[in-house]
Amino acid sequence: MNRRTFLALMAATGAAGVVRSASAPVQARGEELRDLPEVSSENGVLDYALNMVTLPVPVGERQLTLNTFNGQLPGPALRVRPGDNLRLLLTNLMVPIGIPTNNLPPYCASNSHDARYDTRWACLNDLLNKLGRGQTPLQAFVYTNIHTHGLQVSPKDPGDNVFLRLEPLAQHQYSYNIPTDQPAGLYWYHPHYHPSTAHQIWQGLAGPIIVEGDIDAVPEIAEMRERTIVINELWIADDSGETPYTALMPIAGDVSFASLPAVPSGMYFPLNGQLIPDITIQPGEAQRWRVLNAGPDRFIWLHVEGHTMQQIGTDGTPYYTPRTRPHILLASANRAEFIIKGGEPGRYRIYAEAYDQGHPGGPRPYLPLATLVVRGKRVNSRMPSTLVEPPRMPNLPVARRRTLVFSGDITGRTGLGMQMLIDGQEYDHGRIDQEVEAGTVEEWTMVNEDIFQHPIHIHVNPFQVFDVQRIPPGDTSWLAEREPDVWWDTFRLPPLGRYTLRTYFRPDVTGLTVFHCHILPHEDRAMMGNLLIDPPGAYTRGES
Numbered sequence: 001m002n003r004r005t006f007l008a009l010m011a012a013t014g015a016a017g018v019v020r021s022a023s024a025p026v027q028a029r030g031e032e033l034r035d036l037p038e039v040s041s042e043n044g045v046l047d048y049a050l051n052m053v054t055l056p057v058p059v060g061e062r063q064l065t066l067n068t069f070n071g072q073l074p075g076p077a078l079r080v081r082p083g084d085n086l087r088l089l090l091t092n093l094m095v096p097i098g099i100p101t102n103n104l105p106p107y108c109a110s111n112s113h114d115a116r117y118d119t120r121w122a123c124l125n126d127l128l129n130k131l132g133r134g135q136t137p138l139q140a141f142v143y144t145n146i147h148t149h150g151l152q153v154s155p156k157d158p159g160d161n162v163f164l165r166l167e168p169l170a171q172h173q174y175s176y177n178i179p180t181d182q183p184a185g186l187y188w189y190h191p192h193y194h195p196s197t198a199h200q201i202w203q204g205l206a207g208p209i210i211v212e213g214d215i216d217a218v219p220e221i222a223e224m225r226e227r228t229i230v231i232n233e234l235w236i237a238d239d240s241g242e243t244p245y246t247a248l249m250p251i252a253g254d255v256s257f258a259s260l261p262a263v264p265s266g267m268y269f270p271l272n273g274q275l276i277p278d279i280t281i282q283p284g285e286a287q288r289w290r291v292l293n294a295g296p297d298r299f300i301w302l303h304v305e306g307h308t309m310q311q312i313g314t315d316g317t318p319y320y321t322p323r324t325r326p327h328i329l330l331a332s333a334n335r336a337e338f339i340i341k342g343g344e345p346g347r348y349r350i351y352a353e354a355y356d357q358g359h360p361g362g363p364r365p366y367l368p369l370a371t372l373v374v375r376g377k378r379v380n381s382r383m384p385s386t387l388v389e390p391p392r393m394p395n396l397p398v399a400r401r402r403t404l405v406f407s408g409d410i411t412g413r414t415g416l417g418m419q420m421l422i423d424g425q426e427y428d429h430g431r432i433d434q435e436v437e438a439g440t441v442e443e444w445t446m447v448n449e450d451i452f453q454h455p456i457h458i459h460v461n462p463f464q465v466f467d468v469q470r471i472p473p474g475d476t477s478w479l480a481e482r483e484p485d486v487w488w489d490t491f492r493l494p495p496l497g498r499y500t501l502r503t504y505f506r507p508d509v510t511g512l513t514v515f516h517c518h519i520l521p522h523e524d525r526a527m528m529g530n531l532l533i534d535p536p537g538a539y540t541r542g543e544s
């Protein structure tokens with residue numbers, strides 16, 4: 001028994017809290033989409049244990065080695081209500097994955113012919129430095145924490161603190177007080193340890209958080225079959241069945257980035273852990289779907305052949321009325337909630353259309369996701385005409401306006417792989433990049449000097465977007481993105497384009513948090529900034 005097997009077994013059998021003894025079986029193509037296991041709050045509290053544990057997970061016909069939440073791919077669904085206290089006991093039982101021990105990255109390869117440099121010592125010094133700071137891949141890839149994406153909760157301990165570093169075998173008790181005005185919809189949890197976020201989410205470490213509320217009481221909605229669908233993006237080396245160690249050099253084709261050292265690899269996009277499942281609906285039946293793009297980089301341009309979608313919410317916030325969408329684009333981290341009504345009996349493709357994210361290698365290819373199977377007795381489900389009153393931007397003057405510039409460098413001048421910058425700087429966890437005052441409204445103009453579309457996520461407070469400039473001609477995916485009343489927590493920048501967002505920093509949540517690109521390899525390579533939210537009246541500095 002090797003160390004990895006031993007640790008995985010130990011984790012599966014001996015850990016505290018809720019650990020399932022084996023991962024849920026992932027079924028072959030054409031199996032009916034499963035519902036995720038769910039836990040719900042009772043009497044205003046959801047108290048739950050999440051173990052990040054390394055286990056073999058069957059995906060399609062393959063056996064992968066993944067880090068998981070409680071052995072599940074994706075993690076279990078957490079169901080709460082506004083005003084609830086969500087308590088998560090997180091235990092780190094991960095082991096390193098994808099570290100090439102037989103073929104180490106070429107840290108020491110340069111200048112080895114040059115007698116002026118004793119590269120052995122330089123390399124050793126570099127390694128010892130990194131070890132001391134916990135920055136070797138062996139260390140960083142197993143450090144972790146958790147982020148409740150979209151919940152408007154405190155970023156201070158024991159809340160949504162993404163600066164926390166949980167080392168192997170460490171445990172942390174989170175406690176989030178969900179505000180009473182948290183919009184009802186789909187949110188999610190995932191690891192957020194810089195710079196290991198992409199590596200961990202390429203293993204499928206993500207799970208849905210469902211906030212129930214007013215929209216669930218709309219009679220037509222309440223009658224519908226509800227599905228929560230998590231689309232993971234797994235990046236897996238062909239030989240090892242593990243997520244490779246990445247050099248973060250963007251490349252063309254199905255696989256988004258080059259690994260280091262380069263190994264043959266592929267991407268998997270399971271829905272609730274299943275490859276190309278069947279999703280069954282009756283002719284005329286309306287179902288309510290909540291869909292999360294939990295992948296670190298690929299945008300999902302969602303189409304359902306022969307059907308339109310009636311969208312009822314974006315990024316957790318419901319609409320006032322359903323809006324007809326022929327297709328919906330989900331950038332990394334985006335959620336869409338919509339009603340779909342079964343058409344004529346038959347089998348229809350559910351797929352991501354090929355999409356150009358501004359990547360130098362060209363569009364991401366067409367991607368089959370699932371099959372909509374319309375069969376059974378014809379019914380005629382009622383459709384809602386109005387939903388709920390959405391949150392309103394407070395009628396306050398704009399307290400401050402800022403401009404943030406996003407840029408990238410893939411020339412290698414600033415280091416191996418790519419470097420991603422905000423206002424010309426790499427992320428520095430000791431620097432405060434933006435300081436704001438709780439209880440005020442601000443406008444931020446986000447400028448893209450890069451050819452990539454960067455989906456920008458701001459923690460805690462959602463925002464509305466207007467004046468989107470330089471949408472690529474012929475790119476018809478921008479629909480909700482053109483509607484200034486829609487609330488987002490993650491919004492993509494057009495290539496070399498810009499937009500302005502308006503946000504209200506809620507008065508009851510203060511502290512230090514972050515904003516970043518949600519292409520997570522970009523975040524890990526420094527496209528992130530620190531955001532300090534001062535209490536009302538305590539604002540001391542900032543740009544205007």
Ligand SMILES: [Cu+2]
Pocket residue numbers: 420452453454455517518519522523527
């Ligand atoms: Cu980016």
